[in-house]
Amino acid sequence: xxxxxxxxxxxxxxxxxxxxxxxxxxxxxxxxxxxxxxxxxxxxxxxxxxxxxxxxxxxxxxxxxxxxxxxxxxxxxxxxxxxxxxxxxxxxxxxxxxxxxxxxxxxxxxxxxxxxxxxxxxxxxxxxxxxxxxxxxxxxxxxxxxxxxxxxxxxxxxxxxxxxxxxxxxxxxxxxxxxxxxxxxxxxxxxxxxxxxxxxxxxxxxxxxxxxxxxxxxxxxxxxxxxxxxxxxxxxxxxxxxxxxxx
Amino acid sequence: xxxxxxxxxxxxxxxxxxxxxxxxxxxxxxxxxxxxxxxxxxxxxxxxxxxxxxxxxxxxxxxxxxxxxxxxxxxxxxxxxxxxxxxxxxxxxxxxxxxxxxxxxxxxxxxxxxxxxxxxxxxxxxxxxxxxxxxxxxxxxxxxxxxxxxxxxxxxxxxxxxxxxxxxxxxxxxxxxxxxx
Amino acid sequence: xxxxxxxxxxxxxxxxxxxxxxxxxxxxxxxxxxxxxxxxxxxxxxxxxxxxxxxxxxxxxxxxxxxxxxxxxxxxxxxxxxxxxxxxxxxxxxxxxxxxxxxxxxxxxxxxxxxxxxxxxxxxxxxxxxxxxxxxxxxxxxxxxxxxxxxxxxxxxxxxxxxxxxxxxxxxxxxxxxxxxxxxxxxxxxxxxxxxxxxxxxxxxxxxxxxxxxxxxxxxxxxxxxxxxxxxxxxxxxxxxxxxxxxxxxxxxxxxxxxxxxxxxxxxxxxxxxxxxxxxxxxxxxxxxxxxxxxxxxxxxxxxxxxxxxxxxxxxxxxxxxxxxxxxxxxxxxxxxxxxxxxxxxxxxxxxxxxxxxxxxxxxxxxxxx
Numbered sequence: 196x197x198x199x200x201x202x203x204x205x206x207x208x209x210x211x212x213x214x215x216x217x218x219x220x221x222x223x224x225x226x227x228x229x230x231x232x233x234x235x236x237x238x239x240x241x242x243x244x245x246x247x248x249x250x251x252x253x254x255x256x257x258x259x260x261x262x263x264x265x266x267x268x269x270x271x272x273x274x275x276x277x278x279x280x281x282x283x284x285x286x287x288x289x290x291x292x293x294x295x296x297x298x299x300x301x302x303x304x305x306x307x308x309x310x311x312x313x314x315x316x317x318x319x320x321x322x323x324x325x326x327x328x329x330x331x332x333x334x335x336x337x338x339x340x341x342x343x344x345x346x347x348x349x350x351x352x353x354x355x356x357x358x359x360x361x362x363x364x365x366x367x368x369x370x371x372x373x374x375x376x377x378x379x380x381x382x383x384x385x386x387x388x389x390x391x392x393x394x395x396x397x398x399x400x401x402x403x404x405x406x407x408x409x410x411x412x413x414x415x416x417x418x419x420x421x422x423x424x425x426x427x428x429x430x431x432x433x434x435x436x437x438x439x440x441x442x
Numbered sequence: 443x444x445x446x447x448x449x450x451x452x453x454x455x456x457x458x459x460x461x462x463x464x465x466x467x468x469x470x471x472x473x474x475x476x477x478x479x480x481x482x483x484x485x486x487x488x489x490x491x492x493x494x495x496x497x498x499x500x501x502x503x504x505x506x507x508x509x510x511x512x513x514x515x516x517x518x519x520x521x522x523x524x525x526x527x528x529x530x531x532x533x534x535x536x537x538x539x540x541x542x543x544x545x546x547x548x549x550x551x552x553x554x555x556x557x558x559x560x561x562x563x564x565x566x567x568x569x570x571x572x573x574x575x576x577x578x579x580x581x582x583x584x585x586x587x588x589x590x591x592x593x594x595x596x597x598x599x600x601x602x603x604x605x606x607x608x609x610x611x612x613x614x615x616x617x618x619x620x621x622x623x
Numbered sequence: 624x625x626x627x628x629x630x631x632x633x634x635x636x637x638x639x640x641x642x643x644x645x646x647x648x649x650x651x652x653x654x655x656x657x658x659x660x661x662x663x664x665x666x667x668x669x670x671x672x673x674x675x676x677x678x679x680x681x682x683x684x685x686x687x688x689x690x691x692x693x694x695x696x697x698x699x700x701x702x703x704x705x706x707x708x709x710x711x712x713x714x715x716x717x718x719x720x721x722x723x724x725x726x727x728x729x730x731x732x733x734x735x736x737x738x739x740x741x742x743x744x745x746x747x748x749x750x751x752x753x754x755x756x757x758x759x760x761x762x763x764x765x766x767x768x769x770x771x772x773x774x775x776x777x778x779x780x781x782x783x784x785x786x787x788x789x790x791x792x793x794x795x796x797x798x799x800x801x802x803x804x805x806x807x808x809x810x811x812x813x814x815x816x817x818x819x820x821x822x823x824x825x826x827x828x829x830x831x832x833x834x835x836x837x838x839x840x841x842x843x844x845x846x847x848x849x850x851x852x853x854x855x856x857x858x859x860x861x862x863x864x865x866x867x868x869x870x871x872x873x874x875x876x877x878x879x880x881x882x883x884x885x886x887x888x889x890x891x892x893x894x895x896x897x898x899x900x901x902x903x904x905x906x907x908x909x910x911x912x913x914x915x916x917x918x919x920x921x922x923x924x925x926x927x928x929x930x931x932x933x934x935x936x937x938x939x940x941x942x943x944x945x946x947x948x949x950x951x952x953x954x955x956x957x958x959x960x961x962x963x964x965x966x967x968x969x970x971x972x973x974x975x976x977x978x979x980x981x982x983x984x985x986x987x988x989x990x991x992x993x
Contacts, residue, residue, distance in 0.1 A: 237825030240693065243833075252831050258821035260692045261833035263715050266685035269677065273689025273697070274821065276647060276673045281823050299685070302678035462800065466629050469802045475629070477800035481655055481738065502887030503880070504799045505740075505959045 203227035205236045207256045216409040216416025218373040219247060219315065223254050225383045226284070226313055229390050230257065239282040240274050242267045244296075246288035247321040265296025268303035271310045282393055284311040289330040290320045293353045297329075300359070300401075307364035307398035311389045314355065317406040318427060325411030329353045332430055337411070356403045356436045366439035367392050367400035370431060374405065374423040378433070385435070397439055405431055443473075443498050445583050446506045448523050449573075450491035451515025451536070456570035459596070460513070461492035464574065467584040467592045468496035476504035489518045496583050511581050513573045514540055515556070524549070534576045534619075536569060552576055552619050559614055565604070568611035575615025580623065586616055627802035632767040632792065633658035635803045636726060637666065639771035640698055642805055643778045645724070646672035647697040649686035651679055651705060654738045655794040656728035659700040680705040684712030684725075691721040692832035694820030696778060700726035702794075703744050704735065706752075713787055714753030717849070718834030722781035724774070725759075726790045728797035731956040739957020740794035742879060745934035748791045749908040756846050758853045760788045760860055761907040763878040767801040773905075775806050780860060782815050784852055791907060793930065794957075795880045856909050863911035864903040865918070867893065871900025872923040873973055876939050878904045881928050881960060888965045899969055907935070915942035924972045925949045928960055933980070950978050958983075 202208065205227035213219045230239050236257060243251040245264035252259030262270040267285035275283040292300050292314050303310065319337055320326040327337040327344060330352050334343040356370040367389055371382035382404055389400035405427050407419035414422060447464070449457040461477050468475040479492045493506035511532040514520035520540045524533055529548040538557035545551045554576050556569035578586050590609050594602060630638070637659045640648075648663040664674045677683040683699050690697040701709060706727045716723060729744040731737035746752075748761045760780055764770035770792055777788040821830050836842035866889060868874075877885040882903040892899045902914045902925075915925075924947060927936040933951045940949050952968045954960050968978035979985060 238823040240821045240823060242689070249835060252829075252833070256824075256829060258824050258830045259832070260689060260821055261719075261831070261835055262688070263685060263711055266682070266688075266712070269682040269685035270689035270692075272675065272682075273647070273649065273686035273691070273695075274693040275689075276675065276686075277690045277693035277695035277697075278822055298678050299682050302682065306675075462629070465800055469627060469629050475802065477629075478795065479798055481794070481798055499890075500886070501801075501883070502962065503884045503959060504795055504801075507959070507961050 203231045205230040205239070205256050206254055209253050211254055212250060213247065214410045216407060216419055217247070218317075218404070218406040221373050221379060222313060222315055222404050222406065223251065225379070225386050226286070227255060228383065229387050230282070232387070233390055233394065235282045235390070235394070238280075239284070240278065242271045242274070242283070242285040244285065244287040244291040245322075246291050248286050248288060248315065249322065251286050265291050265294070266299055267291065267296065268299040268308070268310070268312065272303055272306070272308050275308060275310050279309070282311070282390065284313060284390070286313045287315070288321065289314070289316045289318065289328045293329040293355050300355070301362060304359050304362040304365040304399045304401070307366060309393055309396060309398050311393050312399075312401040313386065314401055314403040315406045316355070316403055316431065317408040318352075319408050319411050321408050321411055332426060352430055354431060356401070359401060360436035364399060365401070365437055366398040367435075368437040369401075369435040370403040370405070370433050372405040372423055372428060372433055374407070374420040392439075403431075405433075443496070445494075445496045445511065445581060446509050447494045447496075447511045447513070447577070448491055448506055448509045449494065449513040450489050450519030450523055451513075451570070453490045455515045456567065457490055457513070457515060458492050460570045460574040461494045463589060463592055463596045464494050464496065464583065466596050467588045470588050470592060471584050473497060473584070474499060474501050476501045478504040478506075489516065489522065491519065491523070511577060513577055515570065515573060516540065532577070532580045534573050534580070536573060550580070552580060552622050554615060554618055556615070559618070560611060563610050563614060564607055568604075568607055571608050571611035572615035572618075575612040576619045578612070579616040579619035586612060625804055627804050629800050630767065630803050631658055631798065631800050632770055633728065633797040634662045635767050635771050636700075636774050636790070636792075636797075637662035639774035639805060640724070640778070641666050641670055641672070643696075643775040645696050645698050645778060646670070647690045647695040648672070648674045648699065649677050649683040649690070649697070650699045650701065651677050651683050653680075653702045653705045655730060655797050656700050656702045656726065658797070659726060659728070680708035681712065684709040684716070687723050688712055688716050688719070688721060691716065691723045692719065692821050694817040694822055698724040698726065700728065702727065703729045703732050703741070706744065706747065710747075710753035713759070714755050714757060715834050716787050717757035717759070718755060719832050720785040720849075721787070721832065722785050723787050724777045724781055724790065725787055726792065728792050728794060730794055737957050738794065740880065740930060740959065741955060741957065742793060742881065742930040743932075743934065743955060744791060745907060745929070745931060748789050749910070749938070757849065758786075758856070758908055760784070760786065760856055760909070761791050762789070762862075762905060763791050763907045764796060764905075765879050765882045765903065767796065767799065768803050770796055771803055772806060784856060786852065786856075791879070793879055860906060861909050861911045861913060862905035863914045864905065865900065865914050866903075867898070867900035868918050871898050871918070872921065873897075873899050873969060874918065874922055874925045875899060875901040875965070875969065876925050876927040876935070877901070877929065878907060878935065881930055884960055884962055885928055885965060888962045888969065891962070892966060892969060897969070897973070904935070910938045910942065912942045915939070919943050919946050922947050926968055926972055926978065927951050928965055929953045930959065931955055951980050952978055953981055954983070
């Protein structure tokens with residue numbers, strides 16, 4: 196009998212703490228599949244951020260460092276500078292990357308730091324219980340925007356992929372979505388590209404993944420996937436925003 | 443011996459360099475030495491200064507609040523540091539830029555037209571060395587030969603074509619104060 | 624012994640680090656320590672190391688975290704406001720048990736304060752500063768030479784305990800030039816095994832660097848494990864100098880550059896027949912309580928002199944446990960205590976008067992401050 200679906204070697208067997216319908220699990224699996232396919236398991240060091248993915252190291256079967264809130268690109272920089280021949284990736288959420296860690300991600304990109312960043316954007320703070328994120332949509336209700344995000348006082352969503360694509364140092368920037376199979380397949384190709392870039396020494400690569408948070412969005416998993424497609428994608432268009440040229 | 447000296451002037455007059463040169467020479471002669479610069483915003487325009495200590499004993503504080511000698515290469519430096527010079531202390535004045543009549547009577551002023559003399563020697567830039575020569579002539583501190591030997595080690599290599607000029611300037615200042623003592 | 628070299632403190636500290644095998648430096652400019660990153664940016668390239676100017680002190684210290692976790696011999700340097708920004712990261716580094724060296728060439732505060740020498744970061748350095756139950760080993764060098772010697776030691780001690788070590792200098796240590804002889808170490812990285820480091824888990828279970836422990840029992844155990852480590856430091860790492868402890872009744876207590884000034888006062892007063900001694904803590908944490916135990920029963924009074932409004936004095940008081948009066952004299956913000964004023968305070972103490980705590984009060988109120 197030929198198995199058609201196995202757990203990637205780069206994932207441990209630990210059952211995740213993620214909520215039903217959360218796309219973190221899909222994102223983890225895609226990253227692990229790529230690490231396997233590139234045969235990098237023994238050479239990869241991950242950086243976990245603060246947020247729901249704080250325990251990512253329980254699920255990946257590779258060396259890991261847990262970083263302070265927002266600082267994952269700085270920690271990844273430190274690791275990569277010690278081990279330029281290893282694969283270093285940071286796994287960050289939107290509160291971590293787009294809010295408290297906005298400076299770190301911009302400057303890691305500016306330095307063309309040869310790391311890979313997986314950026315989960317679900318438009319809300321998940322772990323702390325559903326507060327407004329820098330990526331929260333206008334009008335979206337959260338526990339700190341209970342009447343819906345009012346742009347007059349609470350500002351506008353930050354489009355990090357667009358922003359980072361203006362940074363000369365950034366090599367590869369793409370935004371994908373995890374709301375259906377076709378998009379998951381595209382996301383996997385982008386993640387492969389982002390890791391391959393690093394192995395080839397091309398520099399800073401980030402893949403933004405539009406993700407769900409059914410629990411804090413107060414939706415069923417099915418509704419949440421629909422909401423990504425109908426509400427998020429119009430604000431966060433998909434595509435490759437930057438593909439670096441030359442060496 | 444316990445020399446506590448402040449050297450001050452406009453940025454660019456080379457007071458840090460003559461401070462370093464004296465400190466280095468003191469170390470060469472086996473004395474205890476320290477050099478402390480002014481730093482930060484006060485370096486931008488106005489006066490730059492450094493405090494140099496040369497002593498037989500370990501240097502307690504590198505901060506000089508009561509100098510035993512002062513080199514004032516411009517007027518703001520004179521105004522600031524002539525006040526805190528100890529009674530009986532030596533004040534080397536660049537008289538081309540410090541044109542004052544009234545000087546404390548309890549100190550020993552030495553007026554040297556350092557800029558004019560430097561121009562005569564070939565470059566205004568060695569006015570600092572003339573002042574240092576003056577200080578050595580008045581206070582001793584270290585032998586002028588030690589200082590001259592230290593020149594190539596303290597002055598950056600790209601200025602080594604000016605070593606002879608610097609030596610002349612040191613000797614010039616040294617000689618000038620002999621007549622004033 | 625090689626010939627002494629005349630070198631600025633900041634540059635000498637950087638050179639000592641390179642000779643101690645430091646290969647990684649992450650930092651951000653701030654006065655008065657800029658010569659350290661400037662020197663490292665040039666020197667580390669020569670020895671095959673890495674220098675990164677980060678976008679902030681926050682980022683610098685997290686790069687240190689990453690590099691240390693990856694097994695690198697790593698340092699950063701900053702000055703007071705920059706160290707405040709680093710405290711989050713320092714807490715994480717201590718929590719995750721990572722070795723690194725942090726140099727604080729401190730300046731006057733609070734806030735933006737000034738840029739002149741100060742010792743007002745004593746509390747920040749020795750009492751945690753960041754959140755949680757953690758300690759740094761803190762060295763307070765009093766000369767450029769000592770700063771270099773301690774710099775080399777700091778890396779080894781950091782590795783020994785897997786704990787951050789701080790060199791707490793002041794603007795004077797950083798900016799002054801003094802002769803220095805470098806210890807006979809080379810720039811070869813020490814071959815210390817770091818089996819805990821993250822460098823890819825080829826052929827072994829994955830390593831994890833973290834400070835998060837959500838289970839109270841686990842975090843409790845972790846904190847008591849750290850506590851044991853700090854106890855071992857208190858037992859084995861204390862450094863201090865005592866002067867004339869056998870025949871003195873009156874003691875000056877000072878660290879760093881202020882200690883040098885106090886030593887000159889002590890020497891002068893002893894020459895004139897006053898039996899004054901001195902205690903100079905070299906490790907500010909662990910604090911050298913033993914130095915006080917040795918003299919407290921015969922001592923009549925201690926005068927703690929600092930460039931602050933009084934920080935180390937609290938540790939001095941804890942050390943003497945109320946057995947002997949402890950007095951204070953301080954200047955702040957870049958004003959440096961001068962020998963004559965220290966001597967006056969010692970004489971006041973001996974004659975039974977409570978010494979005025981600062982000349983500032985003398986200047987403003989005509990004395991009478993307390």
